[in-house]
Amino acid sequence: MKRNKPPTSRRTEIQHLYECYASGQTTLPACDLVRFLHEKQMELTANQETAESLIDRYEIEETARESRSMTFEGFLRYMESKDCCVFDQTHRSVYQDMDQPLSSYFISTSHNTYLTGDQLVGKSHLYAYVCALRKGCRCLEIDCWDGSDMEPVVYHGHTLTTKILFRDVIKTVEQHAFEVSAFPVILSLENHCSQEQQEVMAQYLISILGEKLLRAPLDHLTTGDLPSPNKEVVVAKALSDLVIYTKSVKFFSFSYSKDNQTCYENTSTAEKKAHKLARASGADFVRHNQKFLSRIYPAAFRTSSSNYNPQEFWNVGSQLVALNFQSLGLPMDLNNGRFQDNGGCGYTLKPAVLMSSETSFDPGCNQHSKATRLLLKVISGSNLPVPRSGKALDPFVRVEINGIASEPRKKNTHTVKNNSLTPHWDTDMNFNISVPELCLVRFCVRDQTGFLSSDFVGQYTLPFSSLKKGYRWVPLLSRDGCSLDPASLFVFVWYS
Structure with missing residues (x-):
């Protein structure tokens, strides 16, 4: 008799990442945490001081803190913190030039x-x-x-x-x-x-x-x-x-x-x-x-x-x-x-x-500069809100690109049956974005209710310019914009 494969939780996925960089050691040294930040999170300015500040912030096990390393539990706290949110946290404050007309x-x-x-x-x-x-x-x-x-x-x-x-x-x-x-x-x-x-x-x-x-x-x-x-x-x-x-x-x-x-x-x-x-x-x-x-x-x-x-x-x-x-x-x-x-x-x-007063830009014209290639891997979801009926969702994720009209609009993952708690998709999506500085990216979770019908579950929209590379979690919002915490997605983001 074939046994069903147990669902993969985000914790399992993060543990796999941790073990890859700990290389068999009982904890993750600061130098290997820097390597992870460079290679996976694309935090290219990260150094030993960056890693040690993360250890101080997220590691509670005293022995690990003293040896400037991170246990898996500390690494998990870091990966589920705002430091790993898909939205660039430096954009949570006013950072743009506010002296223009x-x-x-x-x-x-x-x-x-x-x-x-x-x-x-x-x-x-x-x-x-x-x-x-x-x-x-x-x-x-x-x-x-x-x-x-x-x-x-x-x-x-x-x-x-x-x-x-x-x-x-x-x-x-x-x-x-x-x-x-x-x-x-x-x-x-x-x-x-x-x-x-x-x-x-x-x-x-x-x-x-x-x-x-x-x-x-x-x-x-x-x-x-x-x-x-x-x-x-x-x-x-x-x-x-x-x-x-x-x-x-x-x-x-x-x-x-x-x-x-x-x-x-x-x-x-x-x-x-x-x-x-x-x-x-x-x-x-x-x-x-x-x-x-x-x-x-x-x-x-x-x-x-x-x-x-x-x-x-x-x-x-x-x-x-x-x-x-x-x-x-x-x-x-x-x-x-x-x-x-x-x-x-x-x-x-x-x-x-x-x-720019030197160049003439027309958003309806296809002749724009070289496109940016966006790779999104929608890995999994966590704690998706169930409807009032209490029935588990059949969720899928739709990623929508909102930019100039000629760009591809949306792509879907497959549907996972009867799983609101830990749905796993592991779906790759590729987009070519002509004018990324105008683009908004929208993640929308939907519940498949029929062959061609689905219901809204939660969404999150952000400017492409605020999108962080690497392994990131996506907070989900309700239809009226309120947080659905702890509901979220786990994704990998890369663009060139």
């Missing part, structure tokens, strides 16, 4: 920020602003209408969405604007108010925000460029006397903008028109966004508050790619993935390919 950054941007549901009968709520700000959002939308008793209200006009007071929105912004990020918040005011209530709005902005409100140009503005984000301020995009840098203007054409638009003016464009511009004039769109801010917002037909894929508009350098933060799924996973970079501050520096 605002047009040089992608800026986390919310559409109809006040809504918690759809755009016809959904609720407006102050907590929606709190949630967006706590996710690092730096551009909030406030749709303003005349209210009773000279109190402007915020809601989706001409619909049955509920109303909240403008003054309460501004109080909420004042309280939470800089909780997770010290960088500027832009208020995108869609103004439908009478002159009288506009004056009320202006007074609330001034009295509630106080010194946090930018009311005059910054002193160092001498180059004809937008200021850098290195200032803890709130910037209003409406009410003429309070508009300093982000006055909204109508878009006519790229040539018109070049000849007539000033640096402190920005355009707002619906996704359908922006899509046509990106396809027909990608290089012109990129050049436009080197100097001016452009905001892209979801089409009017998205009454359920669904989202478009933001990657297309990041590819042409649009800074303010607005999404419905309350709507979960791939677009928000990509947004959260992109903006976890640079310390989660809501600003990430656009790559050089989008900012």
Whole structure:
């Protein structure tokens, strides 16, 4: 009778790595730990001091610590620590140059920020602003209408969405604007108010925000460029006397903008028109966004508050790619993935390919520089969350590449039957990535429920530029972006 092979746990896989480098010794000496860091983890700057600091951090057995070596248990603690996360931990802090003009950054941007549901009968709520700000959002939308008793209200006009007071929105912004990020918040005011209530709005902005409100140009503005984000301020995009840098203007054409638009003016464009511009004039769109801010917002037909894929508009350098933060799924996973970079501050520096004045970049053109080859080995999973039914999953992993349109989109592992605890795939995947500095990598675990059907289990998205080489674990997040710890994947990453 054939016996079933026992499932391989991550612990077993890590033990195999440990034994390869310990070479029969009872512990792993610091010099062999350095060899492992160089050969497998591609930590090429690691030295004896690096290894000894890891021993001090993760080894608790006193004899091993004294001999500057690591037991298997210490090695396991290290391999399951943040030092071995697939996301580069140095990117958890603000590390990018924050002294460039605002047009040089992608800026986390919310559409109809006040809504918690759809755009016809959904609720407006102050907590929606709190949630967006706590996710690092730096551009909030406030749709303003005349209210009773000279109190402007915020809601989706001409619909049955509920109303909240403008003054309460501004109080909420004042309280939470800089909780997770010290960088500027832009208020995108869609103004439908009478002159009288506009004056009320202006007074609330001034009295509630106080010194946090930018009311005059910054002193160092001498180059004809937008200021850098290195200032803890709130910037209003409406009410003429309070508009300093982000006055909204109508878009006519790229040539018109070049000849007539000033640096402190920005355009707002619906996704359908922006899509046509990106396809027909990608290089012109990129050049436009080197100097001016452009905001892209979801089409009017998205009454359920669904989202478009933001990657297309990041590819042409649009800074303010607005999404419905309350709507979960791939677009928000990509947004959260992109903006976890640079310390989660809501600003990430656009790559050089989008900012060079010497070369012309068109994301729709296949003639890009030599591709980067990405090898991913999806090895195993651990502690995957089971559905409410309690039935074990039939999991598989889908790896998706989100970059320029010509790149391969996704590849799947095989399905492992009836194993939520320790599924093992050991599947190699190869991708050729034309413009890695624009690319996002998404790991998605799914439960095979039928021949062509599957359910979402968990995902994790990160910029290619934050992807660490070597043996790494991938934390998994729920549909609403919350940690599913201890659920994770174990992978090997290599690229050239």
